[in-house]
Amino acid sequence: xIDLIFISLAGMVTLGLQTTSMAxxxxxxxxxxxxxxxxxxxxxxxxxxxxxxFAFVAGVGVDTLSGSPLGLFGLIYALVCxxxxxxxxxxxxxxxxGRTILVLVAALWTGVAILLARLLRGPIGFGxxxxxxxxxxxxxxxxxxxxVFPCIDWARLGFSKLMGERRPVSRPTDYA
Amino acid sequence: xxxxxxxxxxxxxxxxxxxLLIFSSSEDRQAGPVEGLLHAVLRPFQQxxxxxRSRVTGVWRDYVALVGVRxxxxxxxxxxxxxxxxxxxxxxxxxxxxxxxxxxxxKAQYEFPSLLAQVIGEDAIGWYKVYFINRGSEDGxxxxxxxxVAEGVVGRVAGTTPSISKVLLxxxxxxxxxxxVARTRDRGVLSGYLDKECILRYMDLRSQVKAGDEVVTSGLxxxxxxxxxxxxxxxVRRDAQGLFLEALVTPAVNLSEIEEVLVVLGKRGGYxxxxxxxxxx
Numbered sequence: 001x002i003d004l005i006f007i008s009l010a011g012m013v014t015l016g017l018q019t020t021s022m023a024x025x026x027x028x029x030x031x032x033x034x035x036x037x038x039x040x041x042x043x044x045x046x047x048x049x050x051x052x053x054f055a056f057v058a059g060v061g062v063d064t065l066s067g068s069p070l071g072l073f074g075l076i077y078a079l080v081c082x083x084x085x086x087x088x089x090x091x092x093x094x095x096x097x098g099r100t101i102l103v104l105v106a107a108l109w110t111g112v113a114i115l116l117a118r119l120l121r122g123p124i125g126f127g128x129x130x131x132x133x134x135x136x137x138x139x140x141x142x143x144x145x146x147x148v149f150p151c152i153d154w155a156r157l158g159f160s161k162l163m164g165e166r167r168p169v170s171r172p173t174d175y176a
Numbered sequence: 177x178x179x180x181x182x183x184x185x186x187x188x189x190x191x192x193x194x195x196l197l198i199f200s201s202s203e204d205r206q207a208g209p210v211e212g213l214l215h216a217v218l219r220p221f222q223q224x225x226x227x228x229r230s231r232v233t234g235v236w237r238d239y240v241a242l243v244g245v246r247x248x249x250x251x252x253x254x255x256x257x258x259x260x261x262x263x264x265x266x267x268x269x270x271x272x273x274x275x276x277x278x279x280x281x282x283k284a285q286y287e288f289p290s291l292l293a294q295v296i297g298e299d300a301i302g303w304y305k306v307y308f309i310n311r312g313s314e315d316g317x318x319x320x321x322x323x324x325v326a327e328g329v330v331g332r333v334a335g336t337t338p339s340i341s342k343v344l345l346x347x348x349x350x351x352x353x354x355x356x357v358a359r360t361r362d363r364g365v366l367s368g369y370l371d372k373e374c375i376l377r378y379m380d381l382r383s384q385v386k387a388g389d390e391v392v393t394s395g396l397x398x399x400x401x402x403x404x405x406x407x408x409x410x411x412v413r414r415d416a417q418g419l420f421l422e423a424l425v426t427p428a429v430n431l432s433e434i435e436e437v438l439v440v441l442g443k444r445g446g447y448x449x450x451x452x453x454x455x456x457x
Contacts, residue, residue: 015300018300018301019297019300023298027432028298028299028302028432029302029305030302031301031302033301033302035300035301062300062301065297065299065300065308066299066300066301066303066304066306067299067303067304067305067306067334067342067344067348067350068303068304073301111303114303118349118350121349121350122349122350122352122367123349123367123377124349124368124369124370125349125368125369125370125371125375129369129370129371130370133370133371137302137303
């Protein structure tokens, strides 16, 4: 239950930050996808079903605040969360490097998935400028994850202390 | 001699002596020895007193009287800060005023009803070129309507809620606008390029379009009024299949600086007649 409350609050804060403050830091086209970082975190730390459900709902939330067709981000984020949960169960992803690679792959997948979805609707003028954009955006998101991921861990730890929880996380892997 | 008579005599003597001195002395007379002696005796005292008075005045002026200066300085700094803020606000109002004046002129140009809306947000993640505006279906906005500014076309309304609408910008591939090259009158379909430019597709291979040509709306798509500036041709090339010419177009509007847009409230089906006269088409 505490996991659910925490991830819901974190989702709302992330959505708020994503739609407001991020525009002050970088241009709109290159702003980092903080929600994706949270989804990867949820995939690694939360129970499988809860993480996937949250990812889908968060994605739909992003869809409403974006130009994407409703459900696109819901689907992409749910797949990211499921993949992260699966990888977290099969391979022990510990430390900054593993998480960073995971976020980078997830960000690249998100970019490619959106591009494919757009291609289905009509020509988009695919070229190096698009490839470069996807890679640059993925790298920026990965850079943001280096800061954001420990922040979410720290916030979760603080939240669990605040709520008087004995067990700090649902899946105690590599809490920083 | 009685005392009263003596007093009167003294008074008369003094007054008379005084009068005598006044009437007997010339205006540019030389000082006498008595006066010289008097001045010589008094001068050191006078100089000392003057010097002391000067010091005291200096101390008063430089220190004691400056006790309130710190407070005054703080007050003036606050006032300066306040005035700067006011100036900034006023400059903002001036810019807004100038923009709104342009919109008023633009609105007067259109023969169709239009609605001014404020840009309140952009795409959450940044994968789509989208702005959110503070007017929705309750204000009469519907998907497919054109969003413009004085400089030209901004985009097309892609979705609405009762109070907010989503505007897809011309730089997004999801937009398709029927356009003409103003000089050659060649037609093409303009859409976004996932970059700062747009691309004008499906132009005849015989077209004489070249870099620098202005691109305007044709008015044939039933969304955008005819003749609105869209952009300037940057580069012309054949498309991948070699069947048509396509041109990279730099948008006429600096999309990153937009704060308000004018949404053209018109029904789909063309802008070749006045609103209200649709039945007579």
